[in-house]
Amino acid sequence: MAYKKRNTVVKRSIILFLAVLVFVAVFSGRLLYVQVTKEVDGRDLEAIAESRWTTTETVPGSRGSLLDRSGSAIAEDVRSYTLVAIISDEAQEYIEDPEVAAEVLAPLLDMDESEIENRLSRDLYQVELGSNARYLSLQQKNEIEEAAEDAGIEGIHFRTEASRYYPNHEFASHVTGYVDRNGNIPSLGLESSLDDELTAQDGKLTYRRDARGFPLLHAEEQYEPEQDGYDVQLTLDQRIQTSMERAMSEVEDTYNPEKIMAVAANPSNGEIYAISNRPSFNPNTYENITNYTNYAVSDRIEPGSTMKMFTLAAAIEEGVYDGEDMFQSGQWPIGGHTVSDHNEGRGWGEITYNEGFARSSNVAFAKIAKEQLGRDTFYDYIESFGFTSPTGVDLPREAESLIANQSNYDTAATAFGQASAFTPMQLVHAATAIANDGEMVQPYVIDGIYNPNQDHEPVYQHEPVKTGEPISPETAAETRERMQDVVEASEGTGTDYYLEGFDVIGKTGTAQIPDPEGGYLSGSDENIFSFLGMAPKDDPQVLLYVAVDRPELEDHEAGSEPVAQIFNTVMQQSLQYLDITPDVEEEPSLEDDGTKSPDVEGMTASEAKETIEAKQLTPLLVGEEESVTAQVPEAGEPLIHGERVMVRTNQNEVMPDMTGWSLRETKKFAELFDLDLHYMGTGFVEEQSIEVGAGLENKTYLTVDLNPPDPEAAAEAENEEENEGEETESSEERRE
Incomplete structure (x- = not known):
């Protein structure tokens, strides 16, 4: 019996031993498997451990800047700040008195105290204070921190963010476009069309941390550097653009037009100095935009009489124009229509074609197109001057032209600026041929693109593009002579654009506006008034187009007045910025009376x-x-x-x-x-x-x-000085 019992114990011991042995073998095998594969249930143990003790942070890159021709920023990334208020008493530092905090913050954020107090009184750990407390500048942040410290307010913190900033505010806004802060989405203009070039690539910083989340001392870091977006340098001149913006704003305030559009360019190579539209907007506060269209590029309009300079150039080039030939102005029937001159068809009797150009006679140019050039030749020049296709300017959403060529009247009307429609940029493009001795050049805004990550190595540099030679240098020179008559002759329609000493030439335009119900809108101010000019005449350095759509005019005001207010300001300042100054009388030389400037350097x-x-x-x-x-x-x-x-x-x-x-x-x-x-x-x-x-x-x-x-x-001042002198002498005599 005892033997049996022992045998049972032995068997149980053996079984237990074998079970333990199997367990150890399985455990050891599992342990060995884990050591070799470093996996448990398909999960990578090293990765899990690494994730617990390693942190990876995103290092944001900066979006590329848009720069003017001198390198000044037009659009750039800057640091902005969002105010975050800690309001829970579980925090070590928090806002204890919402009423006091609201009183301090309200004037700094331009908010109502009650609104701030309501936000600070919520049952939350932390709150933001709305749109007025976002995108704050460093100066605003410092002012808030200083005010909070003076008032003994704790719990105010700031979240740092990169935001897009446009330092010149309303400045070529339809060219630059803007970046939507909600989602960082580029909208309009170059911000949108060059998004791939401007967008940055974020970097990464990986480091080990302790149980409290702090970086370990002397621990190895892995850094993948960020790549900033490319910088884009434009042809825009900050001085000329600013001059244009100011002049257009003044006209907008005075005349309340439907639209204004303007383009200033260098006719020798096509670079655009300035371009603007009204209505416009401030890209920093874009929420209330009323106009998303860059009219200068995307809007088709009938050019009005500015078109006559191209019809004239074509006739001169073909050798069919004799400016001293006479014609009967007033009205001329063609194709079932009647062409009328702009003075209600009265005309000026029998005049020369040169005078007809200066007076902007529609009849003269209808006859030139129909009788001298002929329909086919006329439209050949329309194509040669680039009117049948977009200019290819490096701005988004360029519109195509609309050319009427179905009848003899279409030919006549297009010749003097009706029926067909072109963009302002097409007019500027065509005018480069007249300014540039026959060579037409493509307008452009993007001068170069540079990589800031590689010492601003150029990625792209623009080379001027010759787009045609529709006329000879001799034709261009003669056309400019006739354009001078428009501005300087007593009968010219462009005398408002005369700038003494600057030799401005050009052509006026008054374009009718199509009525949606047929025909054209009626009324003296239901027109687009424009001027396409250049200066100086013999070697134009600035080409400028300005158009004002339906300004509100007084009975005594002409449509040229708001246009001239913009054109004259921008042209004169542009020429002076380019060191082209008028002949001015020198100040009389100083007579040496023995007085010399003393040496005061180093003195207090x-x-x-x-x-x-x-x-x-x-x-x-x-x-x-x-x-x-x-x-x-x-x-x-x-x-x-x-x-x-x-x-x-x-x-x-x-x-x-x-x-x-x-x-x-x-x-x-x-x-x-x-x-x-x-x-x-x-x-x-x-x-x-x-x-x-x-x-x-x-x-x-x-x-x-x-x-x-x-x-x-001056006379009054002189009299005052004399009287003062007499009084002084009298008082001195009395004292003596």
Whole structure:
């Protein structure tokens, strides 16, 4: 019995041993399998461990910038900030008193206190305060932090984000387009068409962390660098574009037109200096856009009488034009229609074709197209001037032309600017042939694309594209002569565009607007008024087209007035920016009365002032009470009594009031501060582009308007000075 019991125990022990052995074998095998494969149930153990102790962060790249021709940013990525308020008492620092916080934050965010207080009183851990607390600048962030610290408010934090910023605000907005902040989606313009080039590739930073999530000291990091988007340099000139924007805004405010469109270009190579439309928008606050169309590229309009310059050039080129030939103006029947001149068909009797061009006679150009050129030849020139196809300008959504060529009347009407419709860019493109001695060049905006990740190595650089040679240099020159008559002849329709000394030439246009119910809209202001001009006549450097659609005119106002307000401003300033200045009378040379500019460099500001006044000169101190670092005129230069001596100290230098300054003094000031000076007119300063009191640091350009002194005001001032002198003499006599 005992033997049996022992035998049973032994068997059980053996079974238990075998079971343990099997378990150990299975466990060891499993362990060995895990060690070899590093997997459990198909899950990678190394990956799991790596994920627990390793963090990968995204390193965002910056979207490429849009730059003007000088390299100044038109569109760029900047850091912005969103205010986040911690309001839970579970946090170490939180907003304890919503009412006090609302009182402090409301004026800084331009919000109602009640709205902020309601948000801060919610049963949440943290809240944002709405759209006014998003996309804050660094300055706004600093102001809020300072105000919160002064008020003892804790729990205010900021989330840093990259946002798209347009520093010039309403500036070629339909060209640049904008980036939608909700989803970072590019919309309109170059932001959309060049999205692939501008888009950045994010990088990655991988590092090991401890149980609390902090990076381990001396741990290895893996960094995949971000790739910023390409920078795109445009042909736009910030000065010319700004001039255009200001002039168009003034006309928009005064005349409330349906549309305005303008293009300024270099006719020798096709680069576009400026392009703008109204209505426009600020890309930084794009939510209220009313117009998404770049009219200069995407809008077809009947060109009106600006078309006559191309009909004229075609006739001259074909040798069929004799400007001294006579024709009967007024009305002319053709193809069941009657062509009428713009003065209600009265005309001016029998006049020459040259006078017909200056007066913008429709009859003259209907006859030229039908009787001198002929239909087929006329349309050959329409094609040669590029009107049958888009220009190929590097802007999105360029529209095609609409050409009427079904009848003899279509030919006549197209010749003087009706029936067919073209884009403003097509008119500018065609006009380059007249400005450029017969060679037509393609307009363009993108000058180059550069890779900022490789020392701005060029990815693309534009080369001017010759698109045709529809006329000879001789024809172009003769056409420009006739265009001069439009502006300078007494009978010309473009006398409003005369700029003394600049040799402006061009052609006016008044285009009727098709009525949706047939025919054309009626009314003196139901037209598109335009001017296509260039300057200087013999070697045009600026080609400018301006059109104003249905301005609200007073009874005494002509349609050319709002157009001229834009054209003259932009053309004159553009020419001056390009160092093409009119002949102006030089200021009389100074007679040497023995007074010379003193040497005040190194003196304190107060010492310099005393020294200058002792010489009976007028000191102009720019900066705080520090030592003088520069002066104009230089020491030893001859001056006259009362002339300004300008000194700078490089400390908090601000712009003075230049009203009444002479051009000589203005030039000296620009020299002292290394400013690029541009001036309009003659005489003395009336207006200045840099505001009085504005800091001069980082200022580059200074524009001033000069006007002769008002004779009556000058006489009054002279009388006042004489009276003051007499009073002084009388008082001195009494004292004696």
